[in-house]
Amino acid sequence: MRHFKFSKLLTYFILTVWSLIVLFPIWTLIINSFKVQKDIFANPFGLPTHFTLNGYITAWTQGRFDLYFYNTIYVTATSLLLILLFGSLAAYALAKWKSRVTKFLYIFFIAGMMIPIRLGTIDLVRMMKALNLLNTLWSLIPVYVAMGMPIATFVLTAFIEDIPNEMFDAARVDGASEWNIFVTIVIPLLRPALATVAIFNMIKIWNDFWFPLVFIRAQQSRTIALGVSLLFGQYQTDWNKALSVLSMAAVPMLVLYVMLSREFIKGLTAGAVKG
Amino acid sequence: MALVATPGEKKLNPAKKLYRSIFNQETRRKTIWLLFLFPALAVYLVFMAAPLIDSLRLSLYTGVGLTPTKFVGLQNFIDLFTNPLWRGLFFGAVLHTCEFFAIHMTVQNTLGLLFAALLVSSFRGRDTFRAIIFAPATFSVLVVGFLWTLILNPSWGAVDIILNKIGLSSWALPWLGDARVALPVISLTSAWQWVGMPTMMFLAGLVGVPEELVEAARVDGASEWTAFWKIKFPLLMPVVGIVAVITFVDNFNAFDVIFAMAGVRGTPNYSTDLLATLFYRVGIAGEQPSGLPNMGIGAAIATMIFLILMIGVSLWLFVFRRQTPSQV
Numbered sequence: 001m002r003h004f005k006f007s008k009l010l011t012y013f014i015l016t017v018w019s020l021i022v023l024f025p026i027w028t029l030i031i032n033s034f035k036v037q038k039d040i041f042a043n044p045f046g047l048p049t050h051f052t053l054n055g056y057i058t059a060w061t062q063g064r065f066d067l068y069f070y071n072t073i074y075v076t077a078t079s080l081l082l083i084l085l086f087g088s089l090a091a092y093a094l095a096k097w098k099s100r101v102t103k104f105l106y107i108f109f110i111a112g113m114m115i116p117i118r119l120g121t122i123d124l125v126r127m128m129k130a131l132n133l134l135n136t137l138w139s140l141i142p143v144y145v146a147m148g149m150p151i152a153t154f155v156l157t158a159f160i161e162d163i164p165n166e167m168f169d170a171a172r173v174d175g176a177s178e179w180n181i182f183v184t185i186v187i188p189l190l191r192p193a194l195a196t197v198a199i200f201n202m203i204k205i206w207n208d209f210w211f212p213l214v215f216i217r218a219q220q221s222r223t224i225a226l227g228v229s230l231l232f233g234q235y236q237t238d239w240n241k242a243l244s245v246l247s248m249a250a251v252p253m254l255v256l257y258v259m260l261s262r263e264f265i266k267g268l269t270a271g272a273v274k275g
Numbered sequence: 276m277a278l279v280a281t282p283g284e285k286k287l288n289p290a291k292k293l294y295r296s297i298f299n300q301e302t303r304r305k306t307i308w309l310l311f312l313f314p315a316l317a318v319y320l321v322f323m324a325a326p327l328i329d330s331l332r333l334s335l336y337t338g339v340g341l342t343p344t345k346f347v348g349l350q351n352f353i354d355l356f357t358n359p360l361w362r363g364l365f366f367g368a369v370l371h372t373c374e375f376f377a378i379h380m381t382v383q384n385t386l387g388l389l390f391a392a393l394l395v396s397s398f399r400g401r402d403t404f405r406a407i408i409f410a411p412a413t414f415s416v417l418v419v420g421f422l423w424t425l426i427l428n429p430s431w432g433a434v435d436i437i438l439n440k441i442g443l444s445s446w447a448l449p450w451l452g453d454a455r456v457a458l459p460v461i462s463l464t465s466a467w468q469w470v471g472m473p474t475m476m477f478l479a480g481l482v483g484v485p486e487e488l489v490e491a492a493r494v495d496g497a498s499e500w501t502a503f504w505k506i507k508f509p510l511l512m513p514v515v516g517i518v519a520v521i522t523f524v525d526n527f528n529a530f531d532v533i534f535a536m537a538g539v540r541g542t543p544n545y546s547t548d549l550l551a552t553l554f555y556r557v558g559i560a561g562e563q564p565s566g567l568p569n570m571g572i573g574a575a576i577a578t579m580i581f582l583i584l585m586i587g588v589s590l591w592l593f594v595f596r597r598q599t600p601s602q603v
Contacts, residue, residue, distance in 0.1 A: 207415035254414070
């Protein structure tokens with residue numbers, strides 16, 4: 001019994017220490033974003049003595065964070081919609097059509113999980129330039145949709161395969177077309193898996209920095225990640241502003257995570273543990 | 276009036292009727308499935324597979340900017356391996372990427388296994404700990420990198436203040452300015468962010484271990500420690516394989532964390548330059564002194580990363596999937 005208690009104590013000790021290591025930087029970030037410069041240096045870990053929103057206001061208006069937010073939401077939402085639509089259509093065909101061709105296509109799709117699309121960047125830049133899409137949000141969306149296909153087909157095909165065939169046969173006997181079956185049977189049943197795929201891709205797309213860095217210079221098409229990198233450089237000596245910019249970039253996902261942590265964990269680990 | 280028309284057939288237009296009379300139900304279904312596959316396949320082929328393959332092809336050309344001008348065979352690779360201009364940078368980046376990977380494997384994945392082993396039993400607050408451990412993985416790598424840059428900054432010295440408080444002031448270093456410690460410090464930052472991933476994967480694996488097996492060992496007098504290493508861990512090998520291969524793929528194209536904490540030139544003195552930052556500088560942004568991207572060498576670096584990934588992933592398929600064909 002004593003031994004049992006000791007091991008429980010040790011568990012709490014280790015997990016508490018690590019939790020502090022995780023929470024300390026997040027606390028430091030958020031609390032100092034409300035402090036004036038002098039306060040940040042004099043009192044880096046305590047509550048602010050002079051509460052200020054200056055950094056946020058400057059970043060939002062002068063730094064054009066309003067625009068970067070809008071762009072990021074637009075790119076993320078459009079890409080997600082297309083990923084879910086294309087991914088579930090393809091997954092239905094891959095799950096129900098058993099042949100050597102579809103087996104090959106399935107492997108072809110999921111091979112993309114192991115090969116980062118970044119390696120094709122040089123050619124993508126040429127392509128986007130030829131399509132006249134550089135500096136527009138539509139240079140990002142097709143790449144993100146392509147990037148989402150491996151995980152979408154992987155998770156969704158496995159999920160559809162688990163739906164008993166009798167359900168489809170019954171609908172077919174009633175004269176339902178494949179499209180009808182897809183819309184009325186598959187999509188409603190697929191909802192939890194769609195959520196997993198959506199969260200996985202949402203985090204990847206929202207946080208992506210590489211493609212905006214390569215494709216976009218123009219201010220009107222900048223995303224949050226690109227905005228953060230530019231403003232951070234600009235505000236590097238003004239810590240209140242720099243920390244405000246970082247908080248603004250981190251807090252939306254953090255709030256969503258606090259509300260949906262279970263789904264987030266499931267979503268992000270979907271590549272390894274089947275959704 | 277109507278003879279034997281079922282409601283469904285009445286609405287058919289002649290074209291549809293003809294189509295149905297020529298193709299049987301199976302063929303029609305396959306046509307629809309092909310249409311279902313088309314959008315996903317098209318976007319995947321055009322924006323992922325084709326650029327990747329074409330980038331491999333471009334490694335055989337030379338050219339400044341984005342235009343391939345001349346076919347040069349393997350000259351770009353020969354330059355990368357032997358030309359003093361590239362050789363040092365390339366092998367430096369390979370070495371640093373391996374070190375980056377090694378630190379993730381030892382620190383991040385060992386901690387992940389430890390946390391998973393602790394979180395598998397149920398106790399009060401378990402879900403909260405789980406959520407906290409995973410939280411940084413939802414952040415942007417860039418934000419995490421910038422945040423730690425500020426915290427490690429000696430002029431603010433949040434970390435140094437803490438070291439002072441616990442009496443280890445002599446440990447304080449210019450964390451990101453010292454070529455000996457910059458890469459380990461950046462790797463640990465990245466491990467701090469991503470430790471939740473292996474934790475959750477190992478946890479999912481541990482939950483799947485049948486309790487009877489562990490119970491049987493305990494009855495035979497095995498301690499908690501032996502039960503874990505002798506019974507649970509061997510069953511976890513497939514997960515160890517997945518964790519290793521995911522860490523490998525992520526680390527060999529890591530870019531954002533270096534960009535945020537050391538800049539694209541991998542300061543100080545290229546000591547934190549990884550393969551992806553080298554690829555970016557040479558192939559996309561343009562390396563000093565010309566300032567123009569060298570497409571051929573850039574594509575050659577991408578090809579080398581691709582080959583390294585292929586070798587690693589094949590090794591994983593060979594070792595782990597053969598061992599446990601029923602799993603994964």
